[in-house]
Amino acid sequence: MEKTKTIQIRVTSQEKSAIRARAKSLNLHVSEYLLSLHRNTALPPPPSEIERRQLQEVAQIGNMVNALITSVRSGIVPDTYELQLVIKAISLFVEFHSQKR
Numbered sequence: 001m002e003k004t005k006t007i008q009i010r011v012t013s014q015e016k017s018a019i020r021a022r023a024k025s026l027n028l029h030v031s032e033y034l035l036s037l038h039r040n041t042a043l044p045p046p047p048s049e050i051e052r053r054q055l056q057e058v059a060q061i062g063n064m065v066n067a068l069i070t071s072v073r074s075g076i077v078p079d080t081y082e083l084q085l086v087i088k089a090i091s092l093f094v095e096f097h098s099q100k101r
Contacts, residue, residue: 027055054093061089 011019023033025046036043047055064086071078
């Protein structure tokens with residue numbers, strides 16, 4: 001079903017901070033967090049410290065890839081070393097997750 005309606009509520013600054021912090025600790029958007037409370041659905045466990053670090057690593061790899069793509073699109077050809085770094089980072093990440101399974 002398409003979501004087309006919004007709900008606005010007033011909360012204190014402290015309540016807003018607490019809601020955002022709780023949603024973030026569960027790796028959820030605020031809307032997902034509030035809807036799960038409304039539906040009485042089980043909330044996912046918060047990501048472990050290792051999972052948080054892995055998400056940061058994926059984000060960093062994504063940032064490197066985006067920077068390279070931006071360079072290429074603007075006509076700047078990245079040097080071989082930059083490409084090797086990105087490929088190595090992706091390879092290490094994939095290898096780590098393959099061993100984890």
